[in-house]
Amino acid sequence: xxxASKNGNGNGKYKVIGTRPIRHDxxxxxxxxxxxGIDTHLGGMLYGQIxxxxxxxxxxxxxxxxxxxxxxxxxxxxxAADLPPSEADEVLNLVEGSFRxxxxxxxxxxxxxxxxxxxxxxxxxxxxxxxxEEALQLxxxxxxxxPHVDDVVAAMRDDAPLLHEDLxxxxxxxxxxKNSNIASHIQFKLGDLEKGFAESDIIVEEExxxxxxxxxxxxxxxxxxxxxxxxxxxxxxxxQGAFGVQKQTAAILGLPVSKVRVVPMEIGGGFxxxxxxxxxxxxxxxxxxxxxxxKIVMTRxxxxxxxxxTPSSYVKVKLGADNSGKLLAAQATIAFAxxxxxxxxxxxGAVCVLSCYAIPNGLVDGYDVVLNRxxxxxxxxxxxxxxxxxxxxxxxxxxxxxxxxPIELRLLNAAEEGTRRVDGAVYPxxxxxxxxxxxxxxxxxxxxxxxxxxxxxxxxxxxxxxGLKSTVTANVNEDGTVNLMEGSTxxxxxxxxxxxxxxxxxxxxxxAVNPMVGDTASVGYTELTGGSRVTFATGWAAYEAAQEVKKxxxxxxxxxxxxxxxxxxxEEGDFxxxxxxxxxxxxxxxxxxxxxxxxxxxGTGAVDPNSGVGGSFTTCxxxxxxxxxxGKIKILRFTMIQDAxxxxxxxxxxxxxxxxxVQGIGWALNEExxxxxxxxxxxxxxxxxxxxxxxxxxxxxxxxxxxHPDHPFGxxxxxxxxxxxxxxxxxxxxxxxxxxRLHELPMRPDRVLAACLxxxxxxxxxxxx
Amino acid sequence: MNSKAHVKTTINGEEMEFLCEPRQSLLExxxxxxxxxxxxxxCNDGNCGACSVIIDNVLVNACLVFAVEIQGCRVFTIEGLxxxxxxxxxxxxxxxxxxxxxxxxxxxFLVAAKALxxxxxxxxxxxxxxxxxxxxxxCTGYDKIVRAVLKAAEVGRxxxxxxxxxx
Numbered sequence: 001x002x003x004a005s006k007n008g009n010g011n012g013k014y015k016v017i018g019t020r021p022i023r024h025d026x027x028x029x030x031x032x033x034x035x036x037g038i039d040t041h042l043g044g045m046l047y048g049q050i051x052x053x054x055x056x057x058x059x060x061x062x063x064x065x066x067x068x069x070x071x072x073x074x075x076x077x078x079x080a081a082d083l084p085p086s087e088a089d090e091v092l093n094l095v096e097g098s099f100r101x102x103x104x105x106x107x108x109x110x111x112x113x114x115x116x117x118x119x120x121x122x123x124x125x126x127x128x129x130x131x132x133e134e135a136l137q138l139x140x141x142x143x144x145x146x147p148h149v150d151d152v153v154a155a156m157r158d159d160a161p162l163l164h165e166d167l168x169x170x171x172x173x174x175x176x177x178k179n180s181n182i183a184s185h186i187q188f189k190l191g192d193l194e195k196g197f198a199e200s201d202i203i204v205e206e207e208x209x210x211x212x213x214x215x216x217x218x219x220x221x222x223x224x225x226x227x228x229x230x231x232x233x234x235x236x237x238x239x240q241g242a243f244g245v246q247k248q249t250a251a252i253l254g255l256p257v258s259k260v261r262v263v264p265m266e267i268g269g270g271f272x273x274x275x276x277x278x279x280x281x282x283x284x285x286x287x288x289x290x291x292x293x294x295k296i297v298m299t300r301x302x303x304x305x306x307x308x309x310t311p312s313s314y315v316k317v318k319l320g321a322d323n324s325g326k327l328l329a330a331q332a333t334i335a336f337a338x339x340x341x342x343x344x345x346x347x348x349g350a351v352c353v354l355s356c357y358a359i360p361n362g363l364v365d366g367y368d369v370v371l372n373r374x375x376x377x378x379x380x381x382x383x384x385x386x387x388x389x390x391x392x393x394x395x396x397x398x399x400x401x402x403x404x405x406p407i408e409l410r411l412l413n414a415a416e417e418g419t420r421r422v423d424g425a426v427y428p429x430x431x432x433x434x435x436x437x438x439x440x441x442x443x444x445x446x447x448x449x450x451x452x453x454x455x456x457x458x459x460x461x462x463x464x465x466x467g468l469k470s471t472v473t474a475n476v477n478e479d480g481t482v483n484l485m486e487g488s489t490x491x492x493x494x495x496x497x498x499x500x501x502x503x504x505x506x507x508x509x510x511x512a513v514n515p516m517v518g519d520t521a522s523v524g525y526t527e528l529t530g531g532s533r534v535t536f537a538t539g540w541a542a543y544e545a546a547q548e549v550k551k552x553x554x555x556x557x558x559x560x561x562x563x564x565x566x567x568x569x570x571e572e573g574d575f576x577x578x579x580x581x582x583x584x585x586x587x588x589x590x591x592x593x594x595x596x597x598x599x600x601x602x603g604t605g606a607v608d609p610n611s612g613v614g615g616s617f618t619t620c621x622x623x624x625x626x627x628x629x630x631g632k633i634k635i636l637r638f639t640m641i642q643d644a645x646x647x648x649x650x651x652x653x654x655x656x657x658x659x660x661x662v663q664g665i666g667w668a669l670n671e672e673x674x675x676x677x678x679x680x681x682x683x684x685x686x687x688x689x690x691x692x693x694x695x696x697x698x699x700x701x702x703x704x705x706x707x708h709p710d711h712p713f714g715x716x717x718x719x720x721x722x723x724x725x726x727x728x729x730x731x732x733x734x735x736x737x738x739x740x741r742l743h744e745l746p747m748r749p750d751r752v753l754a755a756c757l758x759x760x761x762x763x764x765x766x767x768x769x
Numbered sequence: 770m771n772s773k774a775h776v777k778t779t780i781n782g783e784e785m786e787f788l789c790e791p792r793q794s795l796l797e798x799x800x801x802x803x804x805x806x807x808x809x810x811x812c813n814d815g816n817c818g819a820c821s822v823i824i825d826n827v828l829v830n831a832c833l834v835f836a837v838e839i840q841g842c843r844v845f846t847i848e849g850l851x852x853x854x855x856x857x858x859x860x861x862x863x864x865x866x867x868x869x870x871x872x873x874x875x876x877x878f879l880v881a882a883k884a885l886x887x888x889x890x891x892x893x894x895x896x897x898x899x900x901x902x903x904x905x906x907x908c909t910g911y912d913k914i915v916r917a918v919l920k921a922a923e924v925g926r927x928x929x930x931x932x933x934x935x936x
Contacts, residue, residue, distance in 0.1 A: 022864045029872035030860040032807015032847035036873060039806040130792060216907045218811040218819055219873045268809070268873025269907050300812035492870035492908060651867035651913070658910035659870065685816035685905060693911035694902040 016503045017713055020651045021510040023496040029266075037222040037238030037265040038297055045224070046075055048286050048296035049132035050279070051122040051139050052306060053114035056372040056678025057148035057161065060112060060121070060141060067138040068124060073131035076289035077139065078282065079122045080111035084254035088166060092251045094244060095468060095527050096275055096343075096378060103341040105252050107375050108281045114143070115163055115340035116374050117679045118305030120278075125286040125294045148372040148678045152337040153314050155181045155371040163340065163370045181370045183342030188350055188364040188423045196329025196361030200320030204397045208390040210727075210745040211672030212312040212337065215379050216663075216690045219268020220303050225283035226293035233260045233284050238267040240274045240489055241528030246520045248277045253284060263519040264489045271663070272378030273308045275528055304683035309673055310379035311336035311344045313386035317353070319394045325402050325409045327359045330422075334387060335367040339375040344368045348464070349383030352724070353391055354422045355462040356432055356617065357413040362422035372678055378530065380660060381463040381720035385667060385727060389745060392459035392728030396735065406458050406732070407440045407619075415462075415617070431643025431706035431716075432617035436460065438702050439619045444639045453626045454636065455737025460619045461724030465717040466531025467609035470538040471524025474502065474545040476601040480588025482508070482549070484515040487526025488538040492659075492719070493652035494529070500648050501539040501713060505546035506587055507573020524606055532616060532717030535648055536708070537609055543712045544605030556597045557585055614708065616721040618642035620661065622729040626737045631753030633669055633734065638726075639700040645708040645716025657722045658699040664726025666691045672746050778839045780805070781849030789836040796820045796831035799846065807847035807876050811905070818904030821877040821884075822846050828884035830903075847876035850883065858924040859883060862917040870908035878904050882918045890926055894919065 012018075028034040065077040086102035105111070110119050122139050126132035149155045160181055169176045170184040197203060223237040233255065239245045242264040250257045267274060279296045286294040298307070313336050320329040332353045338344035350366035399406040414433040420426050439445055439458065449456060475483045486498055499513040517523075526538065550570055557575040558565045561583055569576045575590055577583035585593075594601060623637040640657045647653040670689050674682045682688045707714025731742050740755040773788040780803070789798050796813070799805040799822075811819030813832045820831040823845040850857045859879050862868070869875045878901065885892060885900040892900070897918050898911070906914060 020867070023867070025872075026864045026869070027856070027860075029869055029875055030856065030863050030879060031851050032805075032876045034872060035806070036809070038810055039800070041801070041804075041806075129797070130790070217871070217873075218817055218905060218907055219809070219871070220811070266873075267871060268811075269871045271907070297810070300814060300816075493867065649867075652870070655867055655870055655909055655913060658912045659908045660910075662910035663907070684814055685812050686814075690905060690907060691911075692902040692905065693898045693915060696911060698915070699910045699912045 014504055015507065016500045016510050017646065017648050018650065020649060021496065021500070023493050024499060024515055025490065025495055034266045036219055036268050037236065038219055040224040040236045040265060040295060042224065042226065042293040045293045045295050046125045046127060046290060047129040047132050048123055048125045048283055048294045049129070049136055050120050050282065050296065050302065051136045052302060053110065053117060053119040053121055055114060055143055055145055056117050056150060057146040058114050058143035059146060060110060060114065061144055062142040063122060064140040065122060068135040071131065071135050071138060073127040074124060074135045075127070075292070076125045076286050077122060077135065078109070078285050078289065080109040082285050083109055083252065092248070094247065099343055101251055104248065107341065108252055116372050118302060118374055119340070120306065123282040123286060125290055150372045150675055150678050152312055152335050152369050152371060155369050156335060156367065163372065167342070167370065183338060183368045183370055186347055186350060186366045190420065190422045191361030193329055193331060193361045193363045197320045199322070200328045201323040202398060202401055203318065203320045204394045205318035206390065206394060206743055208315045208743045210313045210386045210389060212309040212373065213379070213667050213671040213673065214304055214308040214688060215271040215273035217269025217271060217273060220300060221274070221278045221298040221307055222296065223279035223283045224293055224295040225280060225287045227284055227288040231259060234263065235260065235280045235284065236263045236265055237280055238274060239264055240267070240270040240491065240530055242489065242520050243487070243525055244275060244528050245277055245280055249280045249284065252281045261519060261521045264517055267489050267491055270491050270529065271380045272382055272530060275530060276377055278307055300685065301683040304688060305680050306374050308377050308379065309374065310382065311338060311376045313337070315387055315390040317390040317394055319398065321398050323402065325398065325404050325412050327357055327413045329361040330354050330359045331362070332364045332387065334365065335369055336383065336386070337373060337376065338368050338370050339373045340370060341375045342368055342370055344376050345378060345383035349387045351421065351423045351464060352384040352462055353387035356415055356460045358415055358419040359422070364422050380663060380723040384461060384463055384724040385664065388459065388461050388724040389727045389731065392725060393731050393741065396457065396732040407436055410460055411436045428614045429706060429709050430614040430617060431704055432460065434704045434706050435617050435619040435641045435643055438641045438704055439621060442621065442639060442641065442702065444621050444637060444700060449623065451625065453628055453737050454623065455733040455735065456621065456623050457729045457732025457736055458619060458621050459725035459728035459732060460617065461721050462615055462617050463532060463721040463724065464615040465536065466533040467537050468527040468531065468533055469608045470526045470541040472498065472538060472541040472545045472605045473523060474549050474603040476549060476591050476594065478591055478594055480591040481512045481514060484513050484542065485518045485523050486515060486538055486542065487518055487523040488534040489517055489529045491529055492656060493649060494534040494538065497535040497648040497652060498539050498542045502542040502546045504713070505543055506550060508587060532719040536711060536715045536717045537607060539648065539715055540609055540711060541605035541607045544607060545603040548603035548605070549601060552601050552603065553590055556594065556601065557590055559597050560585070560593055614716065616643055616716055616718060618721040618725060620725045620729045622726065622733045624730060624733040624737055626734060626752060628738065628756055631749035631751070631756065633730065633747060633752060635665060635696055637697055639702070640722050641702040641704060642718060642722055643704040643706050643716060644718035645711065646705055646714035647703045648713070648715060650703060653703050653718050654701045656718045657701045660720065660722025661699045661726055662691050662696050664723045665696060665730065667745060668727035668730045668747055670746050670748065774837045776837055776840050778841065779843045781846060791835065791837055793836045794832050795834040795836045795839055798836035799831060805846055805848055809873050809876055811873065818881060819874050819877040821880040821904060823880060823884050826887070828881055845880070847880055850879055859918065859921040862921040862924070866913045866917040866920065868909065868913040868917040874904060874906045878906065878914055882921070885918070886922055886925055890922060892922060
């Protein structure tokens with residue numbers, strides 16, 4: 001614990017880091033001035049709409065757009081025929097994975113087949129939205145309906161309807177040549193599994209299923225495109241990564257990236273769901289056809305039916321431990337529903353499943369399975385929540401069977417520096433143990449419960465965090481402020497956390513730095529806002545940019561004093577003459593002289609920390625009350641204890657932890673894609689119910705700070721891990737309250753009630769017998 | 770027959786006239802025709818509260834009101850919350866408490882919270898949560914939003930308290 005501090009005070013080492021300034025973009029956002037993607041408005045703009053498949057699986061025999069084209073006010077109608085043709089083996093490598101270009105194109109406009117209800121089939125541009133909607137009704141699509149499959153276990157069977165004739169299973173990276181819905185089978189292996197289980201005194205094994213859930217961002221997908229006659233395409237959109245949109249859009253349209261400029265507007269939430277492109281290519285082709293900018297905003301129903309979601313899953317886990325609680329062996333089988341095209345985060349799930357503990361013998365099998373649902377997308381710690389439910393429920397079972405405190409059991413097995421994970425990675429300094437120790441002494445953990453049908457559960461979760469590429473450019477203004485251009489779209493206050501790291505280096509107040517998010521033509525290459533990486537990596541780039549500014553300014557001070565650079569020191573935010581201490585310039589004073597000292601001062605930071613990112617561990621405590629009459633679960637109290645590394649802006653670190661917690665609570669209790677005959681039945685915020693503020697209590701947080709050993713300020717990244725453990729903590733709390741174990745998410749009232757009734761019946765039968 | 774209706778109304782204290790199609794929602798006219806994009810579109814079907822506005826002292830979703838229905842009404846939107854003198858206490862407390870992350874739901878929450886405090890200047894935490902349950906936020910987990918509204922209510926009570934009330 002010696003290296004860890006708590007609750008974002010940064011060990012008192014810093015002046016700016018660890019404080020809570022008002023975010024730079026705040027006033028625009030509370031006054032309604034901030035321009036989001038949906039607010040884009042260009043002169044002469046037309047409105048686009050997308051026709052989507054009503055069927056889960058069908059062959060397209062033909063599309064007749066003539067009536068739609070004839071409607072007054074319609075300017076263009078497009079189909080897959082307007083996309084460039086795809087070679088079977090063309091692959092696009094993106095940060096989030098490698099994808100077949102033909103699949104990416106098919107998801108934009110279906111060619112031979114539609115693979116899910118909501119699959120984009122045609123697009124229309126018209127002078128207003130209502131005419132565009134009317135035009136959709138006039139497009140005639142001749143479908144040959146095919147038998148569909150939309151359950152992950154069913155889709156893996158040999159007799160399941162096949163989605164892609166050219167998809168063959170990759171087994172451990174090798175193509176088997178076998179045509180199947182299983183796109184890939186991966187495996188991680190450590191130690192001697194059989195020996196580990198043979199030596200175990202206690203073995204627990206269960207199967208779990210989790211429903212598909214949506215990221216649920218409040219701003220719908222949108223894109224506005226203008227394809228000018230000089231061949232230059234500009235796209236204004238809400239995205240987690242402008243350069244990713246540039247790369248995907250260029251590839252799908254068959255353009256060089258230099259022909260596509262992407263302007264990232266303010267973004268109304270993403271959580272992983274705004275990494276893929278859904279509308280930019282269609283808007284671009286429509287714009288090219290009609291010579292006007294075209295804006296498309298998805299309806300909320302289409303957002304549910306056609307974007308996101310996170311995969312549904314089947315997870316089977318077996319754990320073996322000795323009588324002291326020491327884990328000796330673990331086995332996991334994980335199948336994720338990738339949706340219509342390969343690419344679920346099953347690899348991440350396979351890494352995360354056993355990640356919290358030192359387990360000498362392990363085997364993990366993961367399956368990426370296609371089926372007739374929308375192509376899945378990342379969702380906050382993608383893959384971790386699904387697998388966490390299984391392992392953390394079984395850990396609770398072991399604790400109960402051994403009569404151990406569940407935190408003590410986790411402490412006994414906690415991953416730490418040097419622990420080898422089942423995928424082979426060895427942890428650098430990590431904070432798993434520290435979150436558990438903070439949990440053990442937390443007032444919430446020690447407080448008594450106060451009524452019947454109440455219970456308490458804990459769970460520990462993990463996300464690996466990412467490094468990736470980031471660029472920051474700093475321009476010093478003559479009034480002593482700095483304009484900071486960075487490439488990471490800001491979804492949750494990252495402009496502030498990046499500016500603060502820059503300010504810290506130069507001894508500036510946070511307010512003296514003016515951070516802006518650049519478009520793909522005005523800032524260096526920067527990868528997506530995701531993987532809990534922006535404050536870590538783009539903050540690192542800001543640190544490098546600040547170092548360069550400092551170096552240049554030392555030269556300027558030397559010029560001002562007509563001395564050499566080695567005579568100038570940077571001290572407490574001031575530039576000081578080493579041998580003549582009377583000579584001292586503040587940053588602001590020196591900036592004021594720049595016009596006479598050779599002009600502009602520009603610092604750049606371009607980083608690619610492929611890092612020893614050790615990842616972020618988090619432990620949560622959930623108190624619930626079960627209504628035995630209805631099965632409804634009420635969250636009474638909730639605490640998240642997470643290792644963030646150094647917390648730059650503690651309020652926004654807490655915000656990430658609170659937001660992830662409540663998303664985890666929603667996943668646990670009421671969110672799910674409800675399908676019938678391959679069609680989603682609850683594609684609205686009324687029926688797909690994310691938590692409201694009435695559903696949750698205040699979310700207590702403890703920021704544990706185990707600094708990242710390589711990052712200049714010890715930032716670790718905080719955005720994602722908090723979503724993983726809430727479902728398991730709640731499941732364990734339900735067990736503590738009423739003695740039932742639930743193995744399926746969401747833990748809806750009907751499931752809770754059925755389990756309560758089954759338990760009562762079983763007890764009555766035992767009593768009568 | 771003219772395809773557009775003529776509507777005369779008051780928005781944020783200013784008298785205004787516009788033409789619109791009868792099928793256009795107030796949300797569409799505010800955002801696309803009047804340039805008042807502070808009122809956000811989240812779902813366009815009345816379930817997220819991002820387009821909260823106040824019409825004649827009643828909190829409504831602008832997506833569920835036809836623009837022609839505001840003839841003769843007084844409409845309040847997020848653009849009316851701050852004054853030339855500065856931010857409204859709700860806006861200030863949202864900033865101080867880091868009550869926004871992506872910020873897309875923020876205008877709706879602020880307008881809804883203003884409607885709450887207009888009705889009830891001293892709400893309990895439960896009353897705040899109950900009133901704001903029509904507004905969805907996916908980023909914050911609501912904790913910091915609820916705290917900001919409670920703190921803004923305090924400020925509002927202090928500034929409107931009659932002289933000598935501290936006795």
